[in-house]
Amino acid sequence: MKTIFFHQQGYRDLPEDFAKRYESVWVTLPNDEVCDPAMVQKYLRWNIEEYELADELGFDGLGFNEHHQNAYGFPVSPNMIASILARRQSDVALVVLGNTIPLHNPPLRVAEEYAMLDCLSGGRLVAGLPVGSPPDTVGNYGLPPTQVRDRYFEAHRLLIEAWTRSGPFPFNGRFTKLRYVNPWPKPIQKPHPPIWLAGGGSVETWKFATDNNYTYSYLSFSGLKQAKSMMQGYWDQVEAAGLDDNPYRAGFAQLVVVGATDAEAETLYLPHIRNFYSKSLHTPSYIHSPPGFSTKKSLEFALAQSIDRTAHTKLMGDPARASWKEFTETFGMVVGGSPDTVAEQLEAGIRNLRIGHLMVILQIQSMDREITEYNMRLFAEKVMPRLRSLWKKEGYQDRWWPSGATREGGPALPLNSAKRVVV
Amino acid sequence: MSLQSDVRSIELGRGLSANSVLTKGSGPAVVYLHGLLGQQWDRLLDGLSSKRSVYAPEVAGAHEPDELKAFDTIHDLTIYVDDVVRKLELGTFDLIGHSFGGMVAAEYAALFPERVRKLILIDPLGLWRDDKPVADFTYATPDKQRTLILGSSDEEAAKKLLELPGGTTHRNREIVRRATSMASILHFIWPIPERGLRKRMYRIAAPTQIIWGEDDLIVPQAYADDFASAIRKSEIKIIPSASHTPQFNKPDEVLKAALSFLDKD
Numbered sequence: 008m009k010t011i012f013f014h015q016q017g018y019r020d021l022p023e024d025f026a027k028r029y030e031s032v033w034v035t036l037p038n039d040e041v042c043d044p045a046m047v048q049k050y051l052r053w054n055i056e057e058y059e060l061a062d063e064l065g066f067d068g069l070g071f072n073e074h075h076q077n078a079y080g081f082p083v084s085p086n087m088i089a090s091i092l093a094r095r096q097s098d099v100a101l102v103v104l105g106n107t108i109p110l111h112n113p114p115l116r117v118a119e120e121y122a123m124l125d126c127l128s129g130g131r132l133v134a135g136l137p138v139g140s141p142p143d144t145v146g147n148y149g150l151p152p153t154q155v156r157d158r159y160f161e162a163h164r165l166l167i168e169a170w171t172r173s174g175p176f177p178f179n180g181r182f183t184k185l186r187y188v189n190p191w192p193k194p195i196q197k198p199h200p201p202i203w204l205a206g207g208g209s210v211e212t213w214k215f216a217t218d219n220n221y222t223y224s225y226l227s228f229s230g231l232k233q234a235k236s237m238m239q240g241y242w243d244q245v246e247a248a249g250l251d252d253n254p255y256r257a258g259f260a261q262l263v264v265v266g267a268t269d270a271e272a273e274t275l276y277l278p279h280i281r282n283f284y285s286k287s288l289h290t291p292s293y294i295h296s297p298p299g300f301s302t303k304k305s306l307e308f309a310l311a312q313s314i315d316r317t318a319h320t321k322l323m324g325d326p327a328r329a330s331w332k333e334f335t336e337t338f339g340m341v342v343g344g345s346p347d348t349v350a351e352q353l354e355a356g357i358r359n360l361r362i363g364h365l366m367v368i369l370q371i372q373s374m375d376r377e378i379t380e381y382n383m384r385l386f387a388e389k390v391m392p393r394l395r396s397l398w399k400k401e402g403y404q405d406r407w408w409p410s411g412a413t414r415e416g417g418p419a420l421p422l423n424s425a426k427r428v429v430v
Numbered sequence: 431m432s433l434q435s436d437v438r439s440i441e442l443g444r445g446l447s448a449n450s451v452l453t454k455g456s457g458p459a460v461v462y463l464h465g466l467l468g469q470q471w472d473r474l475l476d477g478l479s480s481k482r483s484v485y486a487p488e489v490a491g492a493h494e495p496d497e498l499k500a501f502d503t504i505h506d507l508t509i510y511v512d513d514v515v516r517k518l519e520l521g522t523f524d525l526i527g528h529s530f531g532g533m534v535a536a537e538y539a540a541l542f543p544e545r546v547r548k549l550i551l552i553d554p555l556g557l558w559r560d561d562k563p564v565a566d567f568t569y570a571t572p573d574k575q576r577t578l579i580l581g582s583s584d585e586e587a588a589k590k591l592l593e594l595p596g597g598t599t600h601r602n603r604e605i606v607r608r609a610t611s612m613a614s615i616l617h618f619i620w621p622i623p624e625r626g627l628r629k630r631m632y633r634i635a636a637p638t639q640i641i642w643g644e645d646d647l648i649v650p651q652a653y654a655d656d657f658a659s660a661i662r663k664s665e666i667k668i669i670p671s672a673s674h675t676p677q678f679n680k681p682d683e684v685l686k687a688a689l690s691f692l693d694k695d
Binding site for chain 1: 491494495496498499502568569570571602605606608609610611612613614616617618620621622
């Protein structure tokens with residue numbers, strides 16, 4: 008089992024009446040009203056310190072992603088932040104999940120920057136290639152919803168050719184026309200860095216993963232407990248494609264909070280969890296489902312199954328008032344409690360869903376530097392060692408791990424004990 | 431009583447679905463290109479059909495957005511419209527376009543000026559002014575979208591027009607129809623409904639009537655002057671107390687204005 012420290016890099020201080028005052032956390036949230044660049048300077052320093060700490064605490068990978076024009080996480084160029092970490096002498100993997108390739112014009116730029124990161128880090132890069140979210144692709148970067156997937160597939164083809172063919176060669180796509188494709192450099196990893204896909208459960212992306220033998224990571228905030236039918240859909244696709252059931256084909260993002268005891272975890276983290284679910288996920292539905300983003304088939308399927316991925320929030324009511332029990336048990340969006348509680352729940356969830364790459368989210372929106380470090384240290388010291396051996400005795404190999412990331416079961420530096428935060 | 435028309439299915443080849451053209455009436459041909467609510471037979475079209483042969487095609491990809499792979503630009507769509515009207519064997523004809531369809535109609539009249547006898551543009555998209563930006567009707571709640579497209583003065587009738595049918599199967603089918611229809615429109619105009627029409631409008635030769643809902647919340651009335659100044663033979667008709675869809679709020683007034691324009695020499 009590989010554990011990746013995934014940082015959302017959001018805006019940590021949002022006003023109390025945020026959800027009342029603003030329509031959306033994404034796309035239309037007025038920047039001058041909410042986003043203070045001086046605060047962002049502080050957050051960026053904290054974010055990078057937290058990444059560096061994760062490296063020192065022995066996480067297998069550091070996770071970065073790309074989002075735009077929002078408060079919930081605005082890592083506008085994951086490659087910028089990843090390159091700061093790539094510079095460090097380390098054996099940790101850099102999981103960039105990823106660059107939203109339909110948004111780059113020409114997408115050759117991603118082939119170049121990923122190759123630079125792979126060289127800079129000595130072959131420690133995971134090259135994540137997500138399709139991108141509707142708010143980012145349609146709302147923020149102005150792509151017609153019907154073009155996003157077509158642009159994605161074409162950009163993917165360009166990247167693979169750029170990394171595997173000798174340049175220069177011409178590329179004549181529908182969206183990208185280049186007389187000379189000849190990127191300098193090519194990646195260190197051959198034929199190219201491992202490619203990971205990510206998404207919110209669309210059938211087309213599962214199929215693309217199995218067609219290309221890529222891994223798929225389910226990125227949501229609804230938790231391990233509610234993901235069984237979704238992940239089963241992916242595993243059914245893997246089986247239908249005649250591929251093996253190696254758990255490293257699957258990744259999963261999970262919010263995790265650890266305290267010395269269950270009670271301490273509740274006291275420390277519940278306000279931050281409420282804050283996150285009530286503000287960071289505050290978006291109107293039209294931002295997530297512009298007509299044409301889903302194929303007709305997907306839309307018909309979703310309607311026929313009455314699939315509503317926000318059902319739990321409807322059941323739960325106002326997340327600003329939801330209880331610890333609702334978050335961690337009834338709806339199970341968050342795994343939280345003492346190290347024992349957390350380790351047991353994670354292990355059960357990981358086995359249930361067959362997860363090889365766990366992306367833990369330990370910094371949740373409003374958590375400051377100190378409480379984040381407390382959570383990270385407790386997790387790394389008391390929980391992570393218990394997850395490491397998962398899938399080992401079954402003999403599964405992670406064939407999607409970057410060859411230069413040679414860390415195996417331990418931190419690079421000695422751990423300090425987790426310091427208790429004064430509440 | 432709901433209004434009825436016939437349907438003529440036009441095969442287009444190229445792996446595209448047939449276009450189900452709504453048609454009714456006899457007399458000189460009028461082609462009508464629909465707006466943001468997609469293809470529907472309304473009181474304006476029914477009224478026109480008392481004196482004209484009316485043909486109302488759908489936008490390309492309206493039923494299967496996958497077919498839009500064959501279309502990259504508004505130019506491709508304009509040629510598609512020409513494919514449809516040529517198969518209808520109309521010769522020259524009068525052309526009416528509303529909203530998005532108005533943008534396509536203006537493009538058509540610029541590209542094929544010899545085919546269009548008279549042109550009517552009803553609250554057309556297609557131009558952009560930084561001082562009066564066209565409103566975003568996509569990033570809007572259903573209530574706001576309804577107000578933008580149909581106005582707020584006839585709220586109950588507007589709600590009724592957009593009411594989803596009962597029964598899960600019918601309801602889901604209608605949700606999918608609306609989504610694919612809007613997807614096929616956004617394919618050509620998102621995020622800014624302007625694709626260079628201004629520099630092509632000098633080619634429009636047909637006498638043109640520009641009908642505008644006085645209270646259009648999507649394309650402000652000021653755009654009527656921009657269209658009029660760019661089209662050589664044009665006149666403006668403002669419909670008072672009417673929205674982006676004036677034929678919904680004031681069907682009789684729009685019908686009367688259109689017919690008198692088409693009838694005069």
